Structures are given as structure tokens and as C-alpha cells.
Amino acid sequence: MLKDYLLPASVDEALQNLQAYSGKAAIIAGGTDIMVNMAEGKVSPEALIDISRIGEFKQIEEEGEFIKLGAGVTHTQAARSPLIREKALVLAQACREVGSLQIRNVGTLVGNVVSAQPAADAAVALVALEAIAEIADLQGKREEPVEELYAGIGACKVDCRSQLVTALRFKALSPNQGSAFKRLAKRKALALPMLNVAVVLSLKEGAFEWVRIVMAPVGPGPVRATASENILAGASVSPEIIEKAAAAAREQAAPRDSALRGSAAYRRDVLKVLVRRALQDAVSQAGGSL
Amino acid sequence: MSKLKVAFQLNDKDVALSVDPNDTLLDVLRGQLNLTGTKKGCGKGECGACTVILDGEAVNACLIPIMKVMGRSVQTIEGIGDEKNLHPLQEAFIDKGAIQCGYCTPGMIMSSKALLDKTKSPTQSEIREAIAGNICRCTGYVKIEEAVQAAAEKMRDS
Amino acid sequence: MKEYQVVGKSVRRLDALEKATGMGTFTTDLALPGMLYAKVLRSPHAHARIVKIDTGRAEQLPGVEAVACFKNTTRVKFNHSATMTFTVPPMEAVLDECIYDDVVRYVGDEVAAVAAVSERIAEEALALIDVEYELLPAVFDPVKAMEPDAPDIHIKKAGCFLCGKNIPGEKIHLALGNVEEGFKESDVIIEETFYLPVQKQAQLETQAALATVSNNGDITVWSTTQTPHPTRQILSHIFQIPQSKIRVLNPPYIGGGFGVRIGLSAKAEPIAVDLAMKTKKPVKIVYDRKEDFTSTDTRHSGIVTVKLGAKKDGTFQALQLKGLLNTGAYCSFGAETIGVLGAMGLSVYRAPHMLYTGNSVYTNITPAGAFRGFGNPQAMFAIETVVDMMAERLGMDAKELRLKNIIKPGDPWILPYSCQSTGLAECIEKGAKEIGWERRGTLNKPGDTLRRGIGMAVGTHVSDAWPFCGDFSNAYVTIQADGSVHVASGVPDMGTGTRTTLGQFAAEVIGVGMEHVSVTIADTQSTPFDIGSHASRTCYVAGQAVMKAATEARGYALAYAANMLNEPLEDLTILDAVVFCRGDRKLTLAEVARHAHLHNEQFIGVGKVIPQNAPPWLAHFAEVEVDTETGQVRLLKMVAAHDVGKAINPVIVEGQLQGGVVQGMGYALSEEVIFDREGRSQHDAYHKYMLLTAEDMPEIKAIIVEAEDPTGPCGAKGVGETGQVATAPAIASAIYDAVGVRMKQLPMTEERVFQALQELQKR
Incomplete structure (x- = not known):
């Protein structure tokens, strides 16, 4: 049961608070995950440390070639940000798909990452953007790729007893680059994704310079479709190569049968379609033609 | 049970309360303040029946720990209009037949209000985005959408 | 057509202002001084015997005031649905449950309940109840449950009526002519089997009740019931207390129902009453959303087989229907739903030879009971799909084939009342025009991956519960001393506009505006007996009762006025609350009523109605787009053309149709509760159970056709349930038009459509 609720005004204060409770406090940002987990008895911290009052956490900024999102940036903010x-x-597309507007208005992107659910829409997009998480503790700051933060379903490598993700950072896409997010769900709002796919790619002289394809939920966290990426890297843009890459994603993915998300066989078949469609969109955004 | 002090603005008035930190904003509105217009449909942010406006944005009160509203501004269905001075949305919901059982209505109106407060001429897809987190099992949403459009029109005219 | 002053007008709903301002009171909003909160411990097992239950530790938790389980609670058998109050002999109601039993029969079955000073403490106490279970074999498949070696879920004994292995109630047999002959006479015969899912009402307000027991034994229960009077009868039976000492009422609003609380609100009322009796304090119980999913009635899942025989010219010759419904762990309305499935299924088309056989069967899943449509959507998905197939086989247009075979007044049909009105042909024509039926089959180019299709389906329903069970209504209408009018009716308004509609009848009959009318509903103490809000009956039956009562009250007022004016009665009329006679002589109704009151008379009318029944009719049309690469079906447009008889309040009627269609869309495409191999629901939350959201809506067009029925109040017929009767088969028909696959299982999820497309490709 909660005994206290803290509203630190700075990162340092939040970290002090964490230390003071030595593992018995939990961080709350939007609260859309932890409130449900607390109600279901899955976690029962003695105190909540609410980081939503830390001023710099609300910012979306361009820093050189990077875009930086504070830890308090919500899905609504990201979905509507002209910069993003x-x-x-x-990322904007992925954030628009999450839950409902009420959820997006409070749920944060960092929360989406640290909750470490296998098909978290924003996290899938962030992995495709090769986003880096800034992690602070009382000893200092370090950086870690979002992709590396997964330690199993619902388990994040960030030690929430002493550490805080303070920001996310990724490279802004340039005009020869494109990205797209595709999602299969049983309805258009308030729906768990049956599948989601994020693609970020760069074109150079009619060929794929590099491609990053992320798919979920086909593993404990977002999964890079490495085979597909390799097929595309350096290859000329064509419908055939995209089809081949999409087929490779289907082969690599290992979704599980799920009463809520559909059978593994079905989702593998549709995954191929989503990967192809995401690639097509991203190519056309990057100025390529098919 | 340890109690904490919380102060916030509720429907344009300052309130200061002693609360159980385990309570949500919804618990406090309904249980402590007897503002039962905000409904509980699921308690997990999956139906929108408890939607209130927090600093201008629609949120599910069931997912907001009460201490989170410290120093902030909360608006509930009770704060937007009454029988003598209905909010245009309330009037439109009544006139367009957008209310059946009425259990989703307060949340639906608050979601719509959060939209219209910022968007004077919403498109159909903006309206749908605004209310997609509010489950209605009675109306099929048709008349609700009509009501939101009608209210937007009325608010533009006045 | 008759001219009306109030009827037929979309007057403002009487409940709208309170609801729009958050001032309307629902059961979940109620609180009384000293009130306790109840929480229920539910079975984690699908079938088990409770070997040991120890509530000691829970009782000792500070704040806990009572713990109830089978050991300290009445074990009178009952049925939580209202069936036990209006099943007419020689039929027997199935009484197969008690509040807590020593055997649990599904995951979510009640084991014990705690009353405590807060919900949180009650919840904590549940974890302190020690229960030891002896697991029993369980069965979830309705076909396997009827096999000889299946576990017995109930044993046959007094009250629990079985007519076969795990078969509660009666096996239904309806026949017309001789189907074997009919099939011999047919040129084309099509036989297909269809699989129907568990659908959940998922009404916004969960089951809830607040009970108080006074020290002289009077009991008051506010609850979410759709049927206060029958609920009182059931409580009286369970607790062996005279009905006159129990008051059941809505407070007055109910957050939806759709059939889930016809009778008790699951077990909310008896649990609250029992704990109130044990603690001598008010006790409130509110089901949480998960409990509402796992432990309250659902729509019946099942298997329906249709065999249709037709002549080459399209004339239907024989129609055979077989139904099997999975009624879950307790019978609830299982014995009636299976009957309505057959009766409605055979009432749409004319065929000289018809046969229906069907039964419900127990399994160890959540009980199934009443849900808007009550067996009819199950029947019509099967029948209408086969009719569509027949049209194709005969090379006929599916619309023309239907027009050729639909029932017309005077045709022989299976029901014991006559069909006296039908606007179905008009519904079909108007709906076809709205959807653009002529475009059917022309919407795609070869190679399109997004393919469009148009489909249709038709159906009927009832306007009340007779002859499936007893049905009658009573009402009081009184003209007050100031000329205002008060209506009292026992039917709840669960959002369907009942209160307003009944008020309109009274206003129309007496001759006053709606501003003079108030309506009390859903209270056993202040309203006369009524079987409640279900079976699309409130407008049709309670409406008749109100009209009769109003007519009587008006008669007294006119007679009194005639006396006052010294004019012949037949020259008097009331318009806008003024009694007029020839010339310019007039008195306001207020003047008449006040005069009467001062001379010791009030104008009280009592309306009693034993209804006929009347068929509403409907034609649904769908336009869809199927993504052939994912199997996803996107609805583009739904048209629902309904013959509702006289539409008493067109906006309310439209709302019923639109809402019903959307439930039908969910039934067609996404709504389904699946149980795993241990009998655990996989869809026990709003984020798992796929109700459609505002962003999923197509264009929805409701068309009202008014073929007035001579038996209905002002010609009205039932409308509440009709909205989703034929939605799923219309969508299935559109999917077929788009991509050429016949879906025989609901919901038609993306995965099922995708699989069907793959099978089609293989062929």
C-alpha cells in the first residue's frame, strides 16, 4: 500500500527520493501502466515518485542532427509534434495508435519503453529509429540503445530502484530517408496490436543505403528483421526486392499463438504484408519510386 | 492509513483535502466529494466513462492517482453547466437524442469538451479520435457524433 | 393515417437533462450512512467440490462484518433469470442454483462473499478465505456435454428439471406440414451448419445492488434489474419472505442492460440482501468489470443447422432448422432462448413444410441467458446465409428471392398468433435503394486486393414475451389536483426511452403536453405489477397498459367536466390540457381536477393488459471492403430498414436501431468470448473484448417503415431487440460478394476470413 507520493522538481531530487526508499518506491510518469499493475496487485510500492513536474522532461527539441524527447513527453505530444x-x-504514426486519446494524453514514450511490453507501439518505432535512452543515477549519466533495454517480457534493464530514464534521442531523418508504421489490430482504438511493424530507411541513387525493420510482438521485445534488412541494404529499389525482404521477415518471425492476438501462422502471413506495405510507404516518403 | 494533503482546482474552485494516496482521482470525486456524475465503468482506462479534463486535456480519472492533481485544475461534468445554463454540448446531446442509458454520457461530453475547447471546427475524424476512448454500448455513436458537430457549430456562432 | 399531438413526435427525453448534467442516479452512485461494501470470492476452477472452507481469518480482519458461504446461507434453489416467475405450467422452470453452493460449476462461480466497511478491506478479506477444492471433470463443448460419459453438471432433482444428459428444460419441437415431403418436392436443397460465438452484453454499468433490511423485516433493494417485480418474486422465494415486505426499485437509472439483468442482476441482489440480513446494515455490491464478464449471463454460443429446399422458380418448399445452444453452468434462460431461436427462424419465410428441433445444454462455462435478440441472431445468421446461397444456386437475385418468399399477413406460420402487419417488402426496397443494391457484383476489378461487396439479410422479432412465457402489464394513470398527469408503470428504462415513450402515450390519450406529465417507473412499491423491460415489450405492452389507464382517467375527468358544464359527455374533448365542448365553452383540466379534488374525487385510471403479439420486420444491408491480404473487413455502410409499426418517438426509435446495428456489427466481426482448456475466459476485460469504437463506425443509416399493427398501441410494434437480428448475415453476404467466401462461423475475424480466402485459393 502507498504511504507517500512525491513530486520531485528535478532529476536529482527524483534520484534522491529513489535512494531514500531503497527499492520500495516506484516511478510514475503518466501512470497508465503502473496504476493498472497496482490495482491488479502486480506491484505494491510504498511510495510513488511522480516525475511529471520535472520541467525539462516535457520538451521535444532538435539538438543538431538529433531529436531529443524528455522523459515526460506524452504520446499525444509526439503524435502531434510538427517536428516529429x-x-x-x-514515431508520430506509432504514437497515434496507442490506446485512446485519454491514454495518449498522459502515457509517456519513456514509460512505453521501460514497461518493456513486447508490442509497445512507440518503443517499436523508437527501435527502428535507433533511439538512445539517457539513463541517470546518482553516479551520473549513461546512454543505452532502446533496443538493448529488453531483459524479457515486461522486464527492462533500467534498474528502476535507482535509475531514471531522462530522455530519448534519435537522428532526425533527412529528405532521402523515409519511415512508416503499420499495425494490425481488431479495432481502431483501445486495441492491443496483433502485429506492428516499423520501418526506417535511407535511399541513395535509387538503392537502399540502409534499412531498419522492427517487428512485434514476435519476441520478448521489438525484434529487428535482420535478414530482411540485409537483403535490402545496397540493393536497388524494386517491388521484387521488397517482396523478398518481406518474405524473409515472415521466415524470421516467431510469434506465438494467442487468444487475443491471433494464431502464429496467421500473424506470420500477415507480417509479410505489413512489412511490404511499410517498406513501400517509407520508400515513397524517401523520394523513391516503385 | 496514512493520509496526505492535496490541493487543487476543481471546477474553478480551490479544494484542499486529506486523502489516502492509494485513491485515484475517480475514487475521491465519487467517494469523498460525492461528485458521482463521473462514472466508473472499468477502473482500468479501457472505457472512458470516468473521463474528466485535467489542465485542458481529457484523461481517465481512474488512472490518475489523487496526488497527481496537486496544484492542477480538474473539470468534471458537474462543472460545465447545469439545468439553467447548459453547456452547448449538454444541450446538443439532449436535443440530438445522443443519450440512452446515460452511463457513458458524462465521460463522452468531457472528451468532446476537451476537443471543442481547442478545436472550433473539428473534422469527423477529429471527433472520432476524441471519443474513441469512450465506449458507448447503446447508441452506436451516430447521434453522439451529430451532437458534437451541432455543439461545435453553436459554439462557433456564439 | 391518424393525426397525433404527442405520439409520433421526437419529444425531448424525460431523462436526458439529468443524464447530461451528471445528476442522474445509478445504483453504483448510491450510498447510505453506515453502508458496507461486499466483495465476492469466485471459483478458480471450472468444476469442483468445496471440501473445506474456512472463513475464520477473513472474519477476524478489522473492518469485516460478515462472511457468507454455503455453510451459513440459505440454499433455496432458484434461477437468476426471470424465467422462474413467468414459466407457465405445464412447462417447468429450471431451478438449478443457490447463492453459494458446495459445488462450483464454472470459473467465476460464487464461493463466498464478504461485507466490510470499505471495498478495499472486503477485497483483502477475500484473500484470507481458505478453500480446499476437489476437482471434478469438466466439459466445455456442448456436443460432448450430451455424450453419455460426460460429467453431470447438475443432478435431476426437485426443481432442477432435466430432459436428457445435461439438457435443462424442454427439447423444443416445432413443425408445420412434413419436411420430408417438402424436400422430396424441392428441386434444390442446401444444408449448412453454422457456429455462433459467446457474445457479451458489456453494458456500461456493471451489475450492482444496495440492500437494506429494517428491524421489522422490510427489505429494500435498489438495483440494476430490468425487472423489479420479478426480482422481488425471486428474492421472496430465496429468503422465504412475503413479497409485500420486499421493495425492489431502480434508483431510477440503469447503465444499459440488453438482457443481462432480466430477473436478478446476476446475483447482486441476493448477495446484498443476505449480507444486509447478516450484518443489519445496508450492503452495496458492485461487480467489477472482470466479474461482469466472467460471472453474468452472456449470449448463447451454439451450433445451428439449416436445410432449405426450393423449387426451380425459387418457391421455398421446406425449411428445417436444428439448434443447439450452450447455456453454460446454469440454465438461466436456456430453455426459452432455444425456443425463440426456432420460432423466429421459421417465422420469416413462407414454406409449406417446416421443422425445428433444438435444445440447450449445460457446460462448465459462464451461464448464457438473455441478450438482445434472444436466440434470433443465431437463427438468422444461419438461415439468411443459406437463403443467399440458394439465390446464387438458382441464379436469382437475392433480394428478389426474399421478396418472393417472405411471410405475408394471412400466410400459415409457425406462431400461435397471427401476422397482421408487415412492411418487410417496403423495408427491402427502401434499404436496397439506399445501399445501391444494383451495384452488387460490379464493384471490383480483377486483381484488386481491396475488394468491395454488398449484402443483405432480413428478419423479424417479437413485440413481447408471449407465448414463450407469461406476459402482462399494468399501469396507473392519475390526474393530479392541478391537472398534471402522473403515470406509474413497473417497467424500467435501461436507456431505451421507455419513460418518455410511456409519457407520450399518456399525454396523447389525455390531451396534455409532455410538460404536464411525469412518469414513475421500476419500483415495486409505487407501481403495479409488470414483468419488466425485455422482449421488446415495453412500448408495445406497457404502452397499451398506460393507454388504457389514461383512457380511463380521461373518462373520469370528462364525465366530471360534463357534469360541471352540464353538457353531454360526447361533446367534450381535451386538447392542450383544456376541456372543450361545443362553442366556446371550456374549462382547463386543472380547473376540473381541482374542483373534483375539492369534492373528494381523483381521476385514477388503471390499465391492465394481456397482450397479443406482433411481428416487427427488418432488412439490413451492408457494404464492406475486404483486404484480401490480411482478411480484415472494413464496413463502409450499414443500412437498417425497420418496420416498427407506428414510431412513437422517431429519434428514440432511430437510436435503438443504430445501437442495435452496431452490436450486430460487433457480433459479425469482432465480439467473442473464448474459454481456454481450463474454462477460463480469455476475454474478461474491455481491452480484450472487442466492442467497436467510434473510430470503427461506417456510415449508418436507419430507415423507419411504419406498417402499423392493429394490436399495438397507436399501431406500434417492438423495436428494442430488432437492430441486431440480421446484421451479421448481411455483412457475411457482403463479404461473399466481395471475395467469394461463405463465412459459417462468427465473428468473421480477420484471421477467419484470411483462412477462408486461403482455402478458396487452394480449391
Whole structure:
């Protein structure tokens, strides 16, 4: 049961609070995950440390070639940010798909990452953007790719007893680059994804310079479709190569049968379609033609 | 049970309360303040029946720990209009037949209000985005959408 | 057509203002001084015997005031649905449950309940109840449950009526002519089997009740019931207390129902009453959303087989229907739903030879009971799909084939009342025009991956519960001393506009505006007996009762006025609350009523109705787009053309149709509760159970056709349930038009459509 609720005004204060409770406090940002987990008895911290009052956490900024999102940036903010819509569309698209507007208005992108659910839409897009998480503790700051933070279903490598993710950072896309997010769900709002796919790619002289394809939920966290990425890297843009890459994603993915998300066989078949469609969108965004 | 002090603005008035930190904003509105217009449909942010406006944005009160509203501004269905001075949305919901059982209605109106407060001429897809987190099992949403459009029109005219 | 002043007008709903301002009171909103909160311990097992239950530790938790289980609670058998109050002999109601039993029969079955000073403490106490279970074999498949070696879920004994292995109630047999002959006479015969899912009402307000027991034994229960009077009868039976000492009422609003609380609100009322009796304090119970999913009635899942024989010219010759419904762990309305499935299924088309056989069967899943449509959507998905197939086989247009075979007044049909009105042909024509039926089959180019299709389906329903069970209504209408009018009716308004509609009848009959009318509903103490809000009956039956009562009250007022004016009665009329006679002589109704009151008379009318029944009719049309690569079906447009008889309040009627269609869309495409191999629901939350959201809506067009029925109040017929009767088969028909696959299982999820497309490709 909660005995206290803290509203630190700075990162340092939040970290002090964490230390003071030595593992018995939990961080709350939007609260859309932890409130449900607490109600279901899955976690029962003695105190909540609410980081939503830390001023710099609300910022979306361009820092050189990077876009930086504070730990308090919500899905609504990201989905509607002109900067993200222009230079990281995949993330705006992914954030728009989460839950409902009420959820998006409070749920944060960092929360989406640290909850470490296998098909968290924003996290899938962030992995495709090769986003880096800034992690602070009382000893200092370090950086870690979002992709590396997964330690199993619902388990994040960030030690929430002493550490805080303070920001996310990724490279803004340039005009020869494109991105897209595709999602299969049983309804258009308030729906768990049956599948989601994020693609970020770069074109150079009619060929794929590099491609990052992330798919979920086909593993404990977002999964890079490495085979597909390799097929595309350096290859000329063509419908045939895209089809081949999509087929490779299907082969690599290992979804599980799920009463809520559909059978493994079905989702593998549709995954191929989503990967192909995401690639097509991203190519056309990057100025390529098919 | 340890109690904490919380102060916030509720429907444009300052309130200061002693609360159980385990309570949500919804628990406090309904249980402590007897503002039962905000409904509980699921308690997990999956139906929108408890939607209130927090600093201008629609949120599920069931997912907001009460201490989170410290120093902030909360608006509930009771704060937007009454029988003598209905909010245009309330009037439109009544006139367009957008209310059946009425259990989703307060949340639906608050979601719509959060939209119309910022967007004077919402498109159909903006309206749908705004209310997609509010489950209605009675109306099929048709008349609700009509009501939101009608209210937007009325608010533009006045 | 008759001219009305109030009827037929979309007057403002009487409940709208309170609901729009958050001032309307629902059961979940109620609180009384000293009130306790109840929480229920539910079975984690699908079938088990409770070997040991120890509530000691829970009782000792500070704040806990009572713990109830089978050991300290009445074990009178009952049925939580209202069936036990209006099953007419020689039929027997199935009484197969008690509040807590020593055997649990599904995951979610009641084991014990705690009353405590807060919900949180009650919840904590549940974890302190020690229960030891002896697991029993369980069965979930309705076919396997009827096999000889299946576990017995109930044993046959007094009250629990079985007519076969795990078969509660009666096996239904309806026949017309001789189907074997009919099939011999047919040129084309099609036989297909269809699989129907568990659908959940998922009404916004969960089951809830607040009970108080006074020290002289009077009991008051506010609850979410759709049927206060029958609920009182059931409580009286369970607790062996005279009905006159129990008051059941809505507070007055109910957050939806759709059939889930016809009778008790699951077990909310008896659990609250029992704990109130044990603690001598008010006790409130509110089911949480998970409990509402796992432990309250659902729509019956099942298997329906249709065999249709037709002549080459399209004339239907024989129609055979077989139904099997999975009624879950307790019978609830299982014995009636299976009957309605057959009766409605055979009432749409004319065929000289018809046969229906069907039964419900127990299994160890959540009980199934009443849900809007009550067996009819199950029947019509099967029948309408086969009719569509027949049209194709005969090379006929599916619309024309239907027009050729639909029932017309005077045709022989299976029901014991006559069909006296039908606007179905008009529904079909108007709906076809709205959807653009002529475009059917022309919407796609070869190679399109997004393919469009148009489909249709038709159906009927009832306007009340007779002859499936007893049905009658009573009402009081009184003209107050100031000329205002008060209506009292026992039917709840669960959001369907009942209160307003009944008020309109009274206003129309007496001759006053709606501003003079108030309506009390859903209270056993202040309203006369009524079987409640279900079976699309409130407008049709309670409406008749109100009209009769109003007519009587008006008669007294006119007679009194005639006396006052010294004019012949037949020259008097009331318009806008003024009694007029020839010339310019007039008195306001207020003047008449006040005069009467001062001379010791009130104008009280009592309306009693034993209804006929009348068929509403409907034609649904769908336009869809199927993504052939994912199997996803996107609805583009739904048209629902309904013959509702006289539409008493068109906006309310439209709302019923639109809402019903959307439930039908969910039934067609996404709504389904699946149980795993241990009998655990996989869809026990709003984020798992796929109700459609505002963003999923197509264009929805409701068309009202008014073929007035001579038996209905002002010609009205039932409308509440009709909205989703034929939605799923219309969508299935559109999917077929788009991609050429016949879906025989609901819901038609993306995965099922995808699989069907793959099978089609293989062929």
C-alpha cells in the first residue's frame, strides 16, 4: 500500500527520493501502466515518485542532427509534434495508435519503453529509429540503445530502484530517408496490436543505403528483421526486392499463438504484408519510386 | 492509513483535502466529494466513462492517482453547466437524442469538451479520435457524433 | 393515417437533462450512512467440490462484518433469470442454483462473499478465505456435454428439471406440414451448419445492488434489474419472505442492460440482501468489470443447422432448422432462448413444410441467458446465409428471392398468433435503394486486393414475451389536483426511452403536453405489477397498459367536466390540457381536477393488459471492403430498414436501431468470448473484448417503415431487440460478394476470413 507520493522538481531530487526508499518506491510518469499493475496487485510500492513536474522532461527539441524527447513527453505530444511528423513520421504514426486519446494524453514514450511490453507501439518505432535512452543515477549519466533495454517480457534493464530514464534521442531523418508504421489490430482504438511493424530507411541513387525493420510482438521485445534488412541494404529499389525482404521477415518471425492476438501462422502471413506495405510507404516518403 | 494533503482546482474552485494516496482521482470525486456524475465503468482506462479534463486535456480519472492533481485544475461534468445554463454540448446531446442509458454520457461530453475547447471546427475524424476512448454500448455513436458537430457549430456562432 | 399531438413526435427525453448534467442516479452512485461494501470470492476452477472452507481469518480482519458461504446461507434453489416467475405450467422452470453452493460449476462461480466497511478491506478479506477444492471433470463443448460419459453438471432433482444428459428444460419441437415431403418436392436443397460465438452484453454499468433490511423485516433493494417485480418474486422465494415486505426499485437509472439483468442482476441482489440480513446494515455490491464478464449471463454460443429446399422458380418448399445452444453452468434462460431461436427462424419465410428441433445444454462455462435478440441472431445468421446461397444456386437475385418468399399477413406460420402487419417488402426496397443494391457484383476489378461487396439479410422479432412465457402489464394513470398527469408503470428504462415513450402515450390519450406529465417507473412499491423491460415489450405492452389507464382517467375527468358544464359527455374533448365542448365553452383540466379534488374525487385510471403479439420486420444491408491480404473487413455502410409499426418517438426509435446495428456489427466481426482448456475466459476485460469504437463506425443509416399493427398501441410494434437480428448475415453476404467466401462461423475475424480466402485459393 502507498504511504507517500512525491513530486520531485528535478532529476536529482527524483534520484534522491529513489535512494531514500531503497527499492520500495516506484516511478510514475503518466501512470497508465503502473496504476493498472497496482490495482491488479502486480506491484505494491510504498511510495510513488511522480516525475511529471520535472520541467525539462516535457520538451521535444532538435539538438543538431538529433531529436531529443524528455522523459515526460506524452504520446499525444509526439503524435502531434510538427517536428516529429516531419523528421520521424514513424514515431508520430506509432504514437497515434496507442490506446485512446485519454491514454495518449498522459502515457509517456519513456514509460512505453521501460514497461518493456513486447508490442509497445512507440518503443517499436523508437527501435527502428535507433533511439538512445539517457539513463541517470546518482553516479551520473549513461546512454543505452532502446533496443538493448529488453531483459524479457515486461522486464527492462533500467534498474528502476535507482535509475531514471531522462530522455530519448534519435537522428532526425533527412529528405532521402523515409519511415512508416503499420499495425494490425481488431479495432481502431483501445486495441492491443496483433502485429506492428516499423520501418526506417535511407535511399541513395535509387538503392537502399540502409534499412531498419522492427517487428512485434514476435519476441520478448521489438525484434529487428535482420535478414530482411540485409537483403535490402545496397540493393536497388524494386517491388521484387521488397517482396523478398518481406518474405524473409515472415521466415524470421516467431510469434506465438494467442487468444487475443491471433494464431502464429496467421500473424506470420500477415507480417509479410505489413512489412511490404511499410517498406513501400517509407520508400515513397524517401523520394523513391516503385 | 496514512493520509496526505492535496490541493487543487476543481471546477474553478480551490479544494484542499486529506486523502489516502492509494485513491485515484475517480475514487475521491465519487467517494469523498460525492461528485458521482463521473462514472466508473472499468477502473482500468479501457472505457472512458470516468473521463474528466485535467489542465485542458481529457484523461481517465481512474488512472490518475489523487496526488497527481496537486496544484492542477480538474473539470468534471458537474462543472460545465447545469439545468439553467447548459453547456452547448449538454444541450446538443439532449436535443440530438445522443443519450440512452446515460452511463457513458458524462465521460463522452468531457472528451468532446476537451476537443471543442481547442478545436472550433473539428473534422469527423477529429471527433472520432476524441471519443474513441469512450465506449458507448447503446447508441452506436451516430447521434453522439451529430451532437458534437451541432455543439461545435453553436459554439462557433456564439 | 391518424393525426397525433404527442405520439409520433421526437419529444425531448424525460431523462436526458439529468443524464447530461451528471445528476442522474445509478445504483453504483448510491450510498447510505453506515453502508458496507461486499466483495465476492469466485471459483478458480471450472468444476469442483468445496471440501473445506474456512472463513475464520477473513472474519477476524478489522473492518469485516460478515462472511457468507454455503455453510451459513440459505440454499433455496432458484434461477437468476426471470424465467422462474413467468414459466407457465405445464412447462417447468429450471431451478438449478443457490447463492453459494458446495459445488462450483464454472470459473467465476460464487464461493463466498464478504461485507466490510470499505471495498478495499472486503477485497483483502477475500484473500484470507481458505478453500480446499476437489476437482471434478469438466466439459466445455456442448456436443460432448450430451455424450453419455460426460460429467453431470447438475443432478435431476426437485426443481432442477432435466430432459436428457445435461439438457435443462424442454427439447423444443416445432413443425408445420412434413419436411420430408417438402424436400422430396424441392428441386434444390442446401444444408449448412453454422457456429455462433459467446457474445457479451458489456453494458456500461456493471451489475450492482444496495440492500437494506429494517428491524421489522422490510427489505429494500435498489438495483440494476430490468425487472423489479420479478426480482422481488425471486428474492421472496430465496429468503422465504412475503413479497409485500420486499421493495425492489431502480434508483431510477440503469447503465444499459440488453438482457443481462432480466430477473436478478446476476446475483447482486441476493448477495446484498443476505449480507444486509447478516450484518443489519445496508450492503452495496458492485461487480467489477472482470466479474461482469466472467460471472453474468452472456449470449448463447451454439451450433445451428439449416436445410432449405426450393423449387426451380425459387418457391421455398421446406425449411428445417436444428439448434443447439450452450447455456453454460446454469440454465438461466436456456430453455426459452432455444425456443425463440426456432420460432423466429421459421417465422420469416413462407414454406409449406417446416421443422425445428433444438435444445440447450449445460457446460462448465459462464451461464448464457438473455441478450438482445434472444436466440434470433443465431437463427438468422444461419438461415439468411443459406437463403443467399440458394439465390446464387438458382441464379436469382437475392433480394428478389426474399421478396418472393417472405411471410405475408394471412400466410400459415409457425406462431400461435397471427401476422397482421408487415412492411418487410417496403423495408427491402427502401434499404436496397439506399445501399445501391444494383451495384452488387460490379464493384471490383480483377486483381484488386481491396475488394468491395454488398449484402443483405432480413428478419423479424417479437413485440413481447408471449407465448414463450407469461406476459402482462399494468399501469396507473392519475390526474393530479392541478391537472398534471402522473403515470406509474413497473417497467424500467435501461436507456431505451421507455419513460418518455410511456409519457407520450399518456399525454396523447389525455390531451396534455409532455410538460404536464411525469412518469414513475421500476419500483415495486409505487407501481403495479409488470414483468419488466425485455422482449421488446415495453412500448408495445406497457404502452397499451398506460393507454388504457389514461383512457380511463380521461373518462373520469370528462364525465366530471360534463357534469360541471352540464353538457353531454360526447361533446367534450381535451386538447392542450383544456376541456372543450361545443362553442366556446371550456374549462382547463386543472380547473376540473381541482374542483373534483375539492369534492373528494381523483381521476385514477388503471390499465391492465394481456397482450397479443406482433411481428416487427427488418432488412439490413451492408457494404464492406475486404483486404484480401490480411482478411480484415472494413464496413463502409450499414443500412437498417425497420418496420416498427407506428414510431412513437422517431429519434428514440432511430437510436435503438443504430445501437442495435452496431452490436450486430460487433457480433459479425469482432465480439467473442473464448474459454481456454481450463474454462477460463480469455476475454474478461474491455481491452480484450472487442466492442467497436467510434473510430470503427461506417456510415449508418436507419430507415423507419411504419406498417402499423392493429394490436399495438397507436399501431406500434417492438423495436428494442430488432437492430441486431440480421446484421451479421448481411455483412457475411457482403463479404461473399466481395471475395467469394461463405463465412459459417462468427465473428468473421480477420484471421477467419484470411483462412477462408486461403482455402478458396487452394480449391
